[in-house]
Amino acid sequence: xxxxxxxxxxxxxxxxxxxxxxxxxxxxxxxxxxxxxxxxxxxxxxxxxxxxxxxxxxxxxxxxxxxxxxxxxxxxxxxxxxxxxxxxxxxxxxxxxxxxxxxxxxxxxxxxxxxxxxxxxxxxxxxxxxxxxxxxxxxxxxxxxxxxxxxxxxxxxxxxxxxxxxxxxxxxxxxxxxxxxxxxxxxxxxxxxxxxxxxxxxxxxxxxxxxxxxxxxxxxxxxxxxxxxxxxxxxxxxxxxxxxxxxxxxxxxxxxxxxxxxxxxxxxxxxxxxxxxxxxxxxxxxxxxxxxxxxxxxxxxxxxxxxxxxxxxxxxxxxxxxxxxxxxxxxxxxxxxxxxxxxxxxxxxxxxxxxxxxxxxxxxxxxxxxxxxxxxxxxxxxxxxxxxxxxxxxxxxxxxxxxxxxxxxxxxxxxxxxxxxxxxxxxxxxxxxxxxxx
Amino acid sequence: xxxxxxxxxxxxxxxxxxxxxxxxxxxxxxxxxxxxxxxxxxxxxxxxxxxxxxxxxxxxxxxxxxxxxxxxxxxxxxxxxxxxxxxxxxxxxxxxxxxxxxxxxxxxxxxx
Numbered sequence: 001x002x003x004x005x006x007x008x009x010x011x012x013x014x015x016x017x018x019x020x021x022x023x024x025x026x027x028x029x030x031x032x033x034x035x036x037x038x039x040x041x042x043x044x045x046x047x048x049x050x051x052x053x054x055x056x057x058x059x060x061x062x063x064x065x066x067x068x069x070x071x072x073x074x075x076x077x078x079x080x081x082x083x084x085x086x087x088x089x090x091x092x093x094x095x096x097x098x099x100x101x102x103x104x105x106x107x108x109x110x111x112x113x114x115x116x117x118x119x120x121x122x123x124x125x126x127x128x129x130x131x132x133x134x135x136x137x138x139x140x141x142x143x144x145x146x147x148x149x150x151x152x153x154x155x156x157x158x159x160x161x162x163x164x165x166x167x168x169x170x171x172x173x174x175x176x177x178x179x180x181x182x183x184x185x186x187x188x189x190x191x192x193x194x195x196x197x198x199x200x201x202x203x204x205x206x207x208x209x210x211x212x213x214x215x216x217x218x219x220x221x222x223x224x225x226x227x228x229x230x231x232x233x234x235x236x237x238x239x240x241x242x243x244x245x246x247x248x249x250x251x252x253x254x255x256x257x258x259x260x261x262x263x264x265x266x267x268x269x270x271x272x273x274x275x276x277x278x279x280x281x282x283x284x285x286x287x288x289x290x291x292x293x294x295x296x297x298x299x300x301x302x303x304x305x306x307x308x309x310x311x312x313x314x315x316x317x318x319x320x321x322x323x324x325x326x327x328x329x330x331x332x333x334x335x336x337x338x339x340x341x342x343x344x345x346x347x348x349x350x351x352x353x354x355x356x357x358x359x360x361x362x363x364x365x366x367x368x369x370x371x372x373x374x375x376x377x378x379x380x381x382x383x384x385x386x387x388x389x390x391x392x393x394x395x396x397x398x399x400x401x402x403x404x405x406x407x408x409x410x411x412x413x414x415x416x417x418x419x420x421x422x423x424x425x426x427x428x429x430x431x432x433x434x435x436x437x438x
Numbered sequence: 439x440x441x442x443x444x445x446x447x448x449x450x451x452x453x454x455x456x457x458x459x460x461x462x463x464x465x466x467x468x469x470x471x472x473x474x475x476x477x478x479x480x481x482x483x484x485x486x487x488x489x490x491x492x493x494x495x496x497x498x499x500x501x502x503x504x505x506x507x508x509x510x511x512x513x514x515x516x517x518x519x520x521x522x523x524x525x526x527x528x529x530x531x532x533x534x535x536x537x538x539x540x541x542x543x544x545x546x547x548x549x550x
Contacts, residue, residue, distance in 0.1 A: 206482070267483070272485070275485065311485045315486075315487065324485060
């Protein structure tokens, strides 16, 4: 068997990229925190921060092994293989790139963390913190790890799975199905099971701090360069392609969202710009290095417009997806995953194709002479992720509903979840006296 | 003694302060306020949801004056705060029974 050969350049980049991706979760805390009302900003931020604790712990204990351990039925990895991250470089996920197993496991940990945190936006202002922590643990175990295994760990949606055999290899460069469709579906299911906030649709619930939202979008965009360019697993031209596409698709999506608002509402808003940024980031994620510049621009434009329109659906259908996890992450994830069926392009020699690359066994999209096969493959992969995530998330959500319970009391919700659940307030600074020190 | 209270557009505050100093006023209290009159606020749109924001930011300025200065002070505020557009605000005057200066304990006009 081939010896592991350390590549210090690639390794340095993946350690850096891992740190960038981890920063996305605190960034998300600001992005979401600014969008809720002032009385619940701390709880919103805590749902993101606590995801780092819960998902990080599980990942180190058995989550990595569940995802990348030896395949069981195409659905899940063996949790005993690498329990406690007992893993050697011979089994490194990034063996070919010369990146050690520990570094590869660190990079993947940050993906599990951000995916759980994304869901929290759908259920703002109203859930018990303890139930959220238990949900996060169960969801990483029963939904994230299996879906990541199916796509990246050699399961159903991988290069050797039945979809690849029957059609072609599904393309998910950095996590359109695993992260965004998965989190978006879970958010929708939770919003439906947990129910609306008191006053949804009738009381004003406008964002309390738009500069926080912009700050969060900035941190997310910055971290996302690690997410997408790091997913190349190497410091090379394809990572550069992913970086460039993450720049241009995101910028175009921001412009497209603002243009949609200008035409529909009369003004391009900062909330719209920040939302467009995230919609573009989500949509380019699966396609990051698998499309050329023009494909990236098209994906950004479609994502910006469709997501801007999709965030109104919750009012039409009456589900309280508070911060539009469905409208931005599910719709954006579907846009990127499905549009790959039109715009995917790549060559075995990535240098000859300006860094554009997709896995062996995938095909060009419809607009690049590849016919309909890859489009059908992408739709099938998206549907598998949607169905698996919906079913298992629903089981977890109902199990928690009838055991721990999801909702805080109506009184606590009205007076503010920060005080009721965390015993603090973000902005009430006057009129306090110290009564006891411990 | 009178208490002159003005609720004005926030961006007129600097001009009003200057005008009051010109009218010989040596102290005032300024606070942030919100409210509406005939202009009835404005609308804002967040991700497709339109809100009517009827309480808009205002500044409340309060000045204690002797009876003789009331007209000059009131005119100074009105003159400096006026833009001619709706939302310019209001100024009103109420009679004050007594005023005490905390530092010295003086009462009445000498406390102003």
